[in-house]
Amino acid sequence: MPTLHVELFAGRSKEQKRELVAGLTRETCRVLGCEPGAVDIILIDVERDQWATGGTLWSEKDS
Known part of the structure; x- marks a missing residue:
């Protein structure tokens, strides 16, 4: 049975x-x-202040 874990920004x-x-599921x-x-x-669901890319929290990036 395949189990997929998908992390995405909350909201x-x-x-x-x-x-x-x-x-x-279809694919x-x-x-x-x-x-x-x-x-x-x-x-x-991950809040933007719990996720960083390139050393910067997503909550601190320009939208």
Whole structure:
């Protein structure tokens, strides 16, 4: 059973997450030849002050 862990900035709507998991499930099944019920997806919301790139917190970057 494939399990996907997806980390993303907090603040996405439930509808955006619903669309994301539907697309990820569909493509996982297409590529791996499995049934949708075999695909688990764990979404991890991360606040911008808990994520840094290039030594700078995302909460301190220009939008």
